[in-house]
Amino acid sequence: MQAKAIVTLEALAERAQGCQRCGLARTRTHLVFGEGDPQADLMFVGEGPGEVEDQTGRPFVGPAGQLLTQILGSVGLKRDEVYITNVVKCRPPGNRVPTRQEMEACWDWLAAQIALIRPLIIVTLGNAATQKLLGRTEGIGQLRGRFYRWKGGIEVFPMFHPSFLLRNPSKKKGSPKYLTWLDIQAVKERLSLLRSQTQDA
Ligand code: SF4
Numbered sequence: 100m101q102a103k104a105i106v107t108l109e110a111l112a113e114r115a116q117g118c119q120r121c122g123l124a125r126t127r128t129h130l131v132f133g134e135g136d137p138q139a140d141l142m143f144v145g146e147g148p149g150e151v152e153d154q155t156g157r158p159f160v161g162p163a164g165q166l167l168t169q170i171l172g173s174v175g176l177k178r179d180e181v182y183i184t185n186v187v188k189c190r191p192p193g194n195r196v197p198t199r200q201e202m203e204a205c206w207d208w209l210a211a212q213i214a215l216i217r218p219l220i221i222v223t224l225g226n227a228a229t230q231k232l233l234g235r236t237e238g239i240g241q242l243r244g245r246f247y248r249w250k251g252g253i254e255v256f257p258m259f260h261p262s263f264l265l266r267n268p269s270k271k272k273g274s275p276k277y278l279t280w281l282d283i284q285a286v287k288e289r290l291s292l293l294r295s296q297t298q299d300a
Contacts, residue, residue, distance in 0.1 A: 141290055
């Protein structure tokens, strides 16, 4: 990728549209690049586009996306003030987990998005995005709910993927949904703190 020639997210998205770097290009309807505030302090990285996302070209607009919107709303965050994307930009057939090779092939697009947006916090949703960004092998159950220092001073905070929450709807204490409710509050608090530190600097 000639990243030096790309100066905006819009230009990067246009360039990505023709990507044929992995086999997912053959089965996609639309490449789902990402959407939201190009200067967001908070970025969400999921696993890959699902069926509705593949049809529309927009990330997190199916049932899992609606739940993500509700999770954001529970702490007063709106979708258009964050940036939302996935670790692979094309739908894995049957919504399977993207392979390590597919995530590796797509990495430059995500790395370039992060470099342009320069968020304070990246929330990784689910195993695939968390393990790819952190280079860890533990499951999301072990890794979630903590801030990890990442490249460029960015902090990474893993959370359960909304699709997992749809399959586990219990809200009782200790359930994935309950923990997610705590997690998004921790993200909001940390975001406020980091923003105030940035303003003071
Ligand atoms: S998943 Fe990523 S690397 Fe593979 S074709 Fe789509 S944009 Fe290219």
